[in-house]
Amino acid sequence: MKIVITGSPGTGKTTISKLLSKQLKLELISIKEHVEQNNLCEGEECEVDIPKLKKSLEFLEEKSDYIIEGHLACELEVPADFVFVLRADPEVLRERLSERNYNAEKLRENLMAEILDYCTQRSQASYSVSPLELDTSSKTPKECADAIASAIKLNKKKLDDVDYSDSLSRLLGAGPSTIDIHGGISE
Ligand code: ADP
Ligand code: MG
Numbered sequence: 713m714k715i716v717i718t719g720s721p722g723t724g725k726t727t728i729s730k731l732l733s734k735q736l737k738l739e740l741i742s743i744k745e746h747v748e749q750n751n752l753c754e755g756e757e758c759e760v761d762i763p764k765l766k767k768s769l770e771f772l773e774e775k776s777d778y779i780i781e782g783h784l785a786c787e788l789e790v791p792a793d794f795v796f797v798l799r800a801d802p803e804v805l806r807e808r809l810s811e812r813n814y815n816a817e818k819l820r821e822n823l824m825a826e827i828l829d830y831c832t833q834r835s836q837a838s839y840s841v842s843p844l845e846l847d848t849s850s851k852t853p854k855e856c857a858d859a860i861a862s863a864i865k866l867n868k869k870k871l872d873d874v875d876y877s878d879s880l881s882r883l884l885g886a887g888p889s890t891i892d893i894h895g896g897i898s899e
Contacts, residue, residue, distance in 0.1 A: 713738060713777050713864070718785035718835060719798030720826045722808040724848045724856060728798065729781040731857035736779070736864075741772075743782025762787055786834035795839050796860055797832045799872070801849040802879040823883055827876045847872040 715738065717729045726742065733740035743765075747753050750768055753760045765784065772778065772790050780790060786797070800808065802823045809819055825831070835843035844863055848856050863871055 714772075714775075714791050714793045715779045715860075715864070716785050716790060716792045716795040716835075716839070717779060717781040717798065717860075718783060718795065718843075719831050720800070720805065720822055721783055722805050722812070722822070723798035723800045723826075724853060725781045725783070725798055727853045728848070728856045728860070729779050731853055732860055733779050735857055735861055739775075739778045741778055741780040743780065743784050747784075760784060783831065786831040786838060789838045792839055792841055794864055795835050795841055795843040796863075796871075797835050797843045797845045798856070799832075799845050799847045799849075799874045799876075800826065801847070802826055802876055802883065804849040820883065823879075827879050827883065829874070829876075832874075842869065844868065844871045845874045847874055 713736070715732070715736075717725050717732070719725055726744075729740055729742075732738070746768070747758070747760055747765065752765055752768060762784070766788055769788065769790055772780070775791075785795075805823060805826055806819070809822060814822070832843060832845055846856060846859055846863075851859070859871060862868070
């Protein structure tokens, strides 16, 4: 059984994957740890070279069982029987990310990516199996791990219906102060 758990930062991948790995007795591979252990990133922000990361994960082809978790998993195409995209309401995500020292721009980029279903769309493009979205906003980590285990057992084709588009205007706040005639927006 090969399971991919992806989603924006703060959606609960690490927390839920640890529970799921114990529950299903599957080896857990954290992309973040793999990147750190193999010096696959550069600079203060730890920029990851995706082709290099892909190459370094080729060993997965030899494995028959694992859970691999990380937001970069939606940019990859590792062997997968199931792909789960964890989601969180942008207001909940804002709370969860407030504990990380993200600057305002990085926070906004991450919330925007969540509102625009970035990880879901990337996963749809990357994998041959359809990704299943799980909204973690008002569930406990245990309930999320159970929902994933049950989706696998019952071979579910759908979990939650996620639409955070209502949050866009809240994120944009008061809106731009100027808009140029060609369509450029500045604040
Ligand atoms: P990620 O690996 O996606 O960046 P983490 O698991 O590191 O996310 O962090 C998620 C944070 O949100 C943790 O502090 C966790 O306790 C909290 N949290 C609250 N509800 C949930 C939930 N249903 N599932 C997972 N994490 C949750
Ligand atoms: Mg994590």
